[in-house]
Amino acid sequence: MVEASPLILIIEDEPQIRRFLQAALTGAGYRPIEAETGKMGLAQAATQPPDAIILDLGLPDMDGLEVARQIRAWSSVPIIVLSARGQEKDKVAALDLGADDYLTKPFGVGELLARIRVALRHAARTEGEDGQAVMVVGDLKVDLAARRVFRADTEVHLTPMEYRLLTTLVKHAGKVLTHAFLLKEVWGPANARETHYLRVFMANLRHKLEADASRPRYLLTEQGVGYRLADE
Amino acid sequence: MVEASPLILIIEDEPQIRRFLQAALTGAGYRPIEAETGKMGLAQAATQPPDAIILDLGLPDMDGLEVARQIRAWSSVPIIVLSARGQEKDKVAALDLGADDYLTKPFGVGELLARIRVALRHAARTEGEDGQAVMVVGDLKVDLAARRVFRADTEVHLTPMEYRLLTTLVKHAGKVLTHAFLLKEVWGPANARETHYLRVFMANLRHKLEADASRPRYLLTEQGVGYRLADE
DNA sequence: GCGGATCTTGATGGTTTCTTGATGCAAACA
DNA sequence: TGTTTGCATCAAGAAACCATCAAGATCCGC
Numbered sequence: 001m002v003e004a005s006p007l008i009l010i011i012e013d014e015p016q017i018r019r020f021l022q023a024a025l026t027g028a029g030y031r032p033i034e035a036e037t038g039k040m041g042l043a044q045a046a047t048q049p050p051d052a053i054i055l056d057l058g059l060p061d062m063d064g065l066e067v068a069r070q071i072r073a074w075s076s077v078p079i080i081v082l083s084a085r086g087q088e089k090d091k092v093a094a095l096d097l098g099a100d101d102y103l104t105k106p107f108g109v110g111e112l113l114a115r116i117r118v119a120l121r122h123a124a125r126t127e128g129e130d131g132q133a134v135m136v137v138g139d140l141k142v143d144l145a146a147r148r149v150f151r152a153d154t155e156v157h158l159t160p161m162e163y164r165l166l167t168t169l170v171k172h173a174g175k176v177l178t179h180a181f182l183l184k185e186v187w188g189p190a191n192a193r194e195t196h197y198l199r200v201f202m203a204n205l206r207h208k209l210e211a212d213a214s215r216p217r218y219l220l221t222e223q224g225v226g227y228r229l230a231d232e
Numbered sequence: 233m234v235e236a237s238p239l240i241l242i243i244e245d246e247p248q249i250r251r252f253l254q255a256a257l258t259g260a261g262y263r264p265i266e267a268e269t270g271k272m273g274l275a276q277a278a279t280q281p282p283d284a285i286i287l288d289l290g291l292p293d294m295d296g297l298e299v300a301r302q303i304r305a306w307s308s309v310p311i312i313v314l315s316a317r318g319q320e321k322d323k324v325a326a327l328d329l330g331a332d333d334y335l336t337k338p339f340g341v342g343e344l345l346a347r348i349r350v351a352l353r354h355a356a357r358t359e360g361e362d363g364q365a366v367m368v369v370g371d372l373k374v375d376l377a378a379r380r381v382f383r384a385d386t387e388v389h390l391t392p393m394e395y396r397l398l399t400t401l402v403k404h405a406g407k408v409l410t411h412a413f414l415l416k417e418v419w420g421p422a423n424a425r426e427t428h429y430l431r432v433f434m435a436n437l438r439h440k441l442e443a444d445a446s447r448p449r450y451l452l453t454e455q456g457v458g459y460r461l462a463d464e
Numbered sequence: 465g466c467g468g469a470t471c472t473t474g475a476t477g478g479t480t481t482c483t484t485g486a487t488g489c490a491a492a493c494a
Numbered sequence: 495t496g497t498t499t500g501c502a503t504c505a506a507g508a509a510a511c512c513a514t515c516a517a518g519a520t521c522c523g524c
């Protein structure tokens with residue numbers, strides 16, 4: 001049985017940020033629990049499985065990436081990582097390990113809560129009906145069984161690569177997907193460094209699916225990291 | 233001038249019974265093909281998918297049940313099993329595996345033909361989307377039970393392969409069907425890579441069914457993927 | 465075996481899609 | 495504010511794919 005308010009585990013060593021997160025989450029109706037170190041965080045996650053985890057990558061006792069890896073070994077709970085400026089590499093590595101989203105310090109309350117909402121919604125959806133044949137995001141519709149794509153109820157023709165790229169984004173709607181992940185999924189592991197492919201094909205998809213390709217509403221760029229399909 | 237008469241595969245080791253079946257089926261307007269052993273039968277079914285199969289359970293080289301199981305692995309073609317008196321257990325097992333009907337030796341011609349008619353009619357019905365024996369798409373009409381095809385209310389003659397290809401598309405109208413799927417359904421799993429067959433036969437079908445074969449309205453190409461029958 | 469219909473196979477030209485490079489713009493950083 | 499890095503866009507060549515025609519090969523009933 002799930003309690004009414006989602007349980008959120010904070011793994012963060014700096015007391016200041018812990019207090020800030022605690023206050024923000026409580027105020028928004030969540031139930032935060034805290035852990036100061038990676039080991040404590042893992043113990044908490046194991047004994048009291050949370051609905052989402054906020055994980056600081058800069059922990060004193062162990063690498064934040066290692067924490068993420070160990071959690072992913074047995075759980076698919078949404079993980080939002082916190083990174084300091086200039087920790088781009090760790091951030092991307094965490095997302096590649098299966099983290100769902102990231103926040104760069106300093107960040108605002110609104111941003112934090114928005115990310116948590118998306119993560120929780122996404123988790124609920126994928127737990128529910130996973131083998132969906134038709135996926136809908138806003139006024140985009142992808143019929144996986146018939147292999148057809150619609151925007152605002154008019155069919156859009158996609159090439160094979162465009163279709164594969166879109167379906168990978170749709171299957172992980174709301175989540176940040178790294179360049180490497182998308183390239184591996186669509187073009188195969190051998191092309192994991194051809195980021196240029198992604199640029200060209202994202203541009204093509206935007207022209208076919210967005211009302212205004214230069215101000216995308218669905219196909220969002222995460223600079224230095226990858227892309228994300230907006231969830232609503 | 234041969235209509236697309238149903239192809240019936242006989243898997244039977246005893247020459248006497250084979251000759252009897254051959255004569256009875258030919259006389260009734262079917263096209264029988266023969267296999268003496270289980271292995272040969274599977275090979276035949278794979279390279280030249282029949283519309284129904286008559287399978288003797290008492291084969292010398294392999295268990296008739298195993299033959300049925302392997303055919304059911306990729307096809308839902310009707311299977312009528314022949315069993316000797318006292319083989320009740322095998323008969324029931326075969327029906328459990330998905331065989332459609334059975335005949336106990338000795339049996340008469342009338343009984344045999346009745347079972348085949350039932351099996352073919354049943355296949356035509358259940359394979360259609362809503363149990364419809366007649367499917368209509370635009371001004372195309374396919375009567376699965378009677379094996380007749382009409383375009384704008386005039387009958388069109390199709391060769392057996394053309395008919396099989398069209399019915400496969402009709403049964404999944406609106407869906408994109410991959411080359412491999414169509415080839416497996418129509419030419420059998422052994423020919424899953426012969427995409428050239430598809431090109432030739434799609435061209436033939438277009439000439440017979442489309443108003444303008446170079447601008448198809450029903451039989452649509454999905455480049456790099458397969459083909460699709462428009463559903464509206 | 466013969467003639468007709470059907471299926472298979474090969475060759476050719478046209479079209480779509482993918483890849484690649486060049487260029488300008490936007491965001492991050494000092 | 496200038497510099498650097500990363501991103502968007504466009505276009506052209508290369509590659510993959512498709513349509514079509516036609517000539518053998520095969521199968522069928524007679």
